Amino acid sequence: MTAICRFIGAIACCAMAVPVAAQELAPPEGATPSSALEQVVQLPPDGPPPTPQHTGIKATFKGLFEDVKNLPSMQNLFWLGAGAAGALAVHPADDHVNEELSDASWSHRVFAPGAALGQSYTLLGASIAVYAVGRVKGEGKVSHTGMDMLRSLAVSEMMVQTLKYTVRRERPDGSGSNGFPSGHSADTFAVATALERHFGWRYAVPAYALASYVAASRLHDNVHFTSDVVFGAALGIIAGRTVTRHGRDQFPIAVVSVPGGAAVLYTRQER
DSSP states (O other), rough: OHHHHHHHHHHHHHOOOOOOOOBOOOTTTTOOOOTOOEEEEEEEESSOOOOOOOOOSSHHHHHHHHHHHSSSHHHHHHHHHHHHHHHHHHGGGHHHHHHHHHHHEEEEEEHTHHHHHTTTEEEEEEEEHHHHHHHHHHHHHHHHHHHHHHHHHHHHHHHHHHHHHHHOOOOTTTTTSOSOOOOHHHHHHHHHHHHHHHOOHHHHHHHHHHHHHHHHHHTTTTTTTTHHHHHHHHHHHHHHHHHTTTTSSOEEEEEEEEEEEEEEEBBOOOO
């Protein structure tokens, strides 16, 4: 159970890495920021992205090209670091979590649907359905949500497939050398993040819960290690936030020196 708890904690850290408290932190008393260490990372606040005037197929592909161009960013470096740290934290449990989940008497009944729910065709179908409903009914917000879900999946798959065939990590069941990172985990977290950005945490909690369930099912099926799904979750969050972040107000995160080390300072304005 200890190994399973590590996995759940790492997944939660990936989804909650940006605090939700609206406050401005000041450096510790007596601390003097160092310009040599100070570095600003731009991250957007919560809240729905502005609905574009057009959400047609042409606008969708144009937006996708913009997403790819905007992938290299300090924001995504922040999330990449969080995902890497989480994957490293659970890596010692890689050989144990799958065994614990597979041996549990209840696990097969619970995790059996996970593989189908996290398949690309399932998520793609759901995204297309949302997009189509919005277009048919003339609901810009709905079609924009579907458009961002589709773009998030595309960006996620681009990153996942590139890493899979670059890293060539063997799957735990020996079925192939494309285990890292988990595509199911990345894609479900990408869609969940797009939904969270449009509708906030009230509606996103079920989406993140489903994404975590799908990630855990990959361990039960013994096709991914824990570190595969944790890093996959981070990639999905990067994809979803990249697609939905443009044209929004931003707030800074600064790393400054303090006596004996460094501190991370951030500011978030209440909306």
